[in-house]
Amino acid sequence: MLKLSEPAINLTKQEFINLAYETYHKNLFEYSKILSGTGISEIIIKSGEVWATCEDTGIKFKCSEGDKRIAPIEAINFSGYETSLTQVLFNYASSSRTFVDVGANIGWYSLNLAQKFPTLKVYSYEPIKHTYDILIDNIVNASLENVQVQNCGCSDEHRRDRFYFSPTGSGNASKALLDNPNDSIIVDVQLVKLDDEIWFKENPIDLIKIDVEGAEKFVIEGALKLIKRDRPVLVVELLRKWSIQFGYHPQQVVDMLKKLKYLAFAIGEDRNYEIDEINDDTQETNFLFVPCEKLINCD
Known part of the structure; x- marks a missing residue:
């Protein structure tokens, strides 16, 4: 100044x-x-x-x-933050008991849902310490008591790993160097399996949001027991350009959940529509997976 x-x-x-x-x-x-x-x-x-x-x-x-x-x-x-995705989460959170936010970042979804639905139990996972600290500040400032936070990420096994983190784009933190910014640093993180988390032994999960910059498939594989037990609704970001760096195609996630009798919907700006395939023509990057027995209006 x-x-x-x-x-x-x-x-x-x-x-x-x-x-x-x-x-x-x-x-x-x-x-x-x-x-x-x-x-x-x-x-x-x-x-x-x-x-x-x-x-x-x-x-x-x-x-x-x-x-x-x-x-x-x-x-x-951009005149709002992921408004279509937010509406989908609000729709399903209104009838949910437990929401798991994998890749919570500063808590935009965790805190907004916890505030809007006070009886909802929210469990947030954020592996980057810098971002986790901001998330904690936000929770404390809001005096929210229905949010539990873990300073770790989720995957298909428990392990320590190394992530790339950029202070100019915290939302792109990942094991892969996605955007190659000049200011990326390498940080050590803890990864856990949702299937093994003690929180969920007696707390059925109704809704899961997964946004982990390309590693979404592994989060789901680490939660298959819970998915089969509780049949939660899943909201998952799937980008072909990110997942390819982890050795898979988003269609593999669709096929994996289809075998569990989940229906897949692309979350569009104006409407959500059922899909069987994610291919090169698919414009949407956020997807809703609903077990057949829990299907409500997705439009």
Whole structure:
């Protein structure tokens, strides 16, 4: 921030006021003009911190400086954050007892669902310590008591692993170097199998969201016992360009769940529709898997 007392600034007081306003303060009012229709109702500036409030639930999310694709900024950039996916999760969470969020990031889904449905038990998994710490800050700030958080990821076995993490794109943290940003660092993470998690021995799972940047198949393989036991609804991100780096095609996930008598739906911007195949013509990247006996209106 410019300061009038800095020796490098040879300005009159009025010149400094004009420069400071044009450089910094004017932007505050610019933000007030663009928030409408984004799903973000307010931006809160504190000493050293910026928070954004979700319009629908009132939950406040701490924004990490430099993270260009954190959920609130994505919402401002694109007039809402994954609105179709959010609606699907809200629809199914309304009749769910337990929601498991694998790849929770800063908690956009975990916290919004926990706030909207107070009786819902939410279990969140986030392996990156930096992101996990922000998630904890968000939960504490919201005073939510129905969210349990694990600082680990999920896979098909218990193990330590190494992930690539970029502070400018925390949502792309993965075992594979997906976007190859120059600022990626390697961090050690803990991975667990959902089948072995003690939380779920006596807590049936009704709804699972999986978004782990290409490794979704392995999360499902590590949860097959729970899936067969509880028959939860699954919401899964499947990108061909990510999964290929893990040695599989998204169709393998569709086929695996089809054998368990799940129906697959592509989550589109305007509608959701049943699919049998994910191929090169498939535009959607988020998919809903519903056991036949739990099918409700997917449109």
